[in-house]
Amino acid sequence: MQKIAEIESEMAKTQKNKATSGHLGMLKAKLAKLRRELLEPGAGAAGGGGGKGEGFDVNKVGDARVGLVGFPSVGKSTLLNKLTGTFSEVASYEFTTLTCIPGVVRYRGAKIQLLDLPGIIEGAKDGKGRGRQVISTARTCNLILVVLDCLKPISHKKLIEHELEGFGIRLNKQPPGMTFRRKEKGGISFTTTLSNPRLDLDTIKSVCSEYRIHNADVYMKEDCDVDDLVDVIEGSRVYIPCIYVINKIDQITLEELNVISRLPHYCPVCAYKEWGLEELVHMCWEYLDLLRIYTKPKGRLPDYNDPVVLPANRNTVEGFCNRIHKGIIKQFKYALVWGTSVKHRPQKVGKEHVLQDEDIVQIVKKI
Ligand SMILES: Nc1nc2c(ncn2[C@@H]2O[C@H](COP(=O)(O)OP(=O)(O)OP(=O)(O)O)[C@@H](O)[C@H]2O)c(=O)[nH]1
Numbered sequence: 558m559q560k561i562a563e564i565e566s567e568m569a570k571t572q573k574n575k576a577t578s579g580h581l582g583m584l585k586a587k588l589a590k591l592r593r594e595l596l597e598p599g600a601g602a603a604g605g606g607g608g609k610g611e612g613f614d615v616n617k618v619g620d621a622r623v624g625l626v627g628f629p630s631v632g633k634s635t636l637l638n639k640l641t642g643t644f645s646e647v648a649s650y651e652f653t654t655l656t657c658i659p660g661v662v663r664y665r666g667a668k669i670q671l672l673d674l675p676g677i678i679e680g681a682k683d684g685k686g687r688g689r690q691v692i693s694t695a696r697t698c699n700l701i702l703v704v705l706d707c708l709k710p711i712s713h714k715k716l717i718e719h720e721l722e723g724f725g726i727r728l729n730k731q732p733p734g735m736t737f738r739r740k741e742k743g744g745i746s747f748t749t750t751l752s753n754p755r756l757d758l759d760t761i762k763s764v765c766s767e768y769r770i771h772n773a774d775v776y777m778k779e780d781c782d783v784d785d786l787v788d789v790i791e792g793s794r795v796y797i798p799c800i801y802v803i804n805k806i807d808q809i810t811l812e813e814l815n816v817i818s819r820l821p822h823y824c825p826v827c828a829y830k831e832w833g834l835e836e837l838v839h840m841c842w843e844y845l846d847l848l849r850i851y852t853k854p855k856g857r858l859p860d861y862n863d864p865v866v867l868p869a870n871r872n873t874v875e876g877f878c879n880r881i882h883k884g885i886i887k888q889f890k891y892a893l894v895w896g897t898s899v900k901h902r903p904q905k906v907g908k909e910h911v912l913q914d915e916d917i918v919q920i921v922k923k924i
């Protein structure tokens with residue numbers, strides 16, 4: 558942790574320009590390596606109250622998992638209670654919640670697991686408080702709600718993001734559009750279709766040498782920066798959508814509320830007066846990007862109250878089958894689909910067919 562602090566302060570002192578970008582890249586790589594080491598078993602981090610980067614032992618249930626992350630007393634437990642009807646202790650003192658409390662929100666036929674988590678503090682990712690356990694659990698979520706108290710400094714948002722980022726979580730971001738392939742010989746090569754990329758060969762070489770990588774092909778299709786490069790080399794990054802839930806808006810003026818409401822990814826609420834909670838649940842639904850697929854047994858109407866819920870990255874007929882039962886795909890012959898993903902009603906499709914929200918599917922099995 559001492560070394561991390563030293564590197565962070567050196568980075569802060571270094572001016573950012575073309576001449577220093579190789580040096581900064583090397584420092585960023587060093588930082589990423591130290592942070593990873595800190596999380597490895599047996600790291601013996603100071604204050605290791607968070608354990609070795611293991612999350613809380615709560616079973617994943619339902620169609621998606623959403624985690625409440627924030628500083629103490631911002632109202633995370635109040636939110637869980639109001640949204641799920643579960644009981645998690647609420648009090649005016651900090652660190653009221655000491656463990657992970659799950660609840661379930663039902664929306665549009667989907668079961669969404671909501672996790673109330675202990676408050677984190679600065680330095681959480683480095684082992685302060687239960688921070689590591691909290692952030693490891695956050696890593697398992699399909700959506701993170703960063704809960705902020707609108708009366709507290711806006712800098713708190715950055716601090717929380719920094720804690721999550723230090724643990725390999727990337728918020729509202731897609732995996733970098735670059736490929737990094739190690740090879741046996743030939744040095745480091747860099748190709749891109751971009752005319753004026755932010756990264757250059759020298760910076761890439763400097764980062765690679767920090768990893769003792771001397772031969773690799775780097776191909777960039779999007780304008781990635783040095784942080785993206787470190788992420789791609791490190792691997793084990795998770796890309797999770799995030800909503801900033803600004804709580805306690807009963808304490809601010811309408812003018813202030815208007816400003817907050819316009820910021821991207823923000824959702825203002827008042828947990829205990831239940832203002833904005835419907836909007837929040839709907840926003841969660843959109844950020845989770847789930848599909849409702851209705852099953853149609855032969856000769857009967859589909860059950861619209863009980864959809865099979867699929868994440869957007871498993872939106873094929875095969876994904877649908879596997880969500881119902883692992884064995885189904887072995888007996889799969891074809892499927893009949895009604896809905897926006899097809900032209901005819903119904904249309905015969907194979908298991909690779911990509912479904913859309915509210916499609917109706919009938920599976921026809923081999924006999
Ligand atoms: N004014 C106001 N107070 C709220 C609101 N929501 C929660 N609170 C109060 O804020 C305090 C902390 O609420 P908790 O729900 O315990 O906060 P927490 O984030 O779970 O806190 P820890 O578990 O200690 O991290 C309590 O006194 C709540 O009554 C709100 O919308 N407005």
Ligand SMILES: [K+]
Pocket residue numbers: 629630631647648649650651652653654
């Ligand atoms: K509290």
Ligand SMILES: [Mg+2]
Pocket residue numbers: 633634635646647653654673674675676
């Ligand atoms: Mg709490």
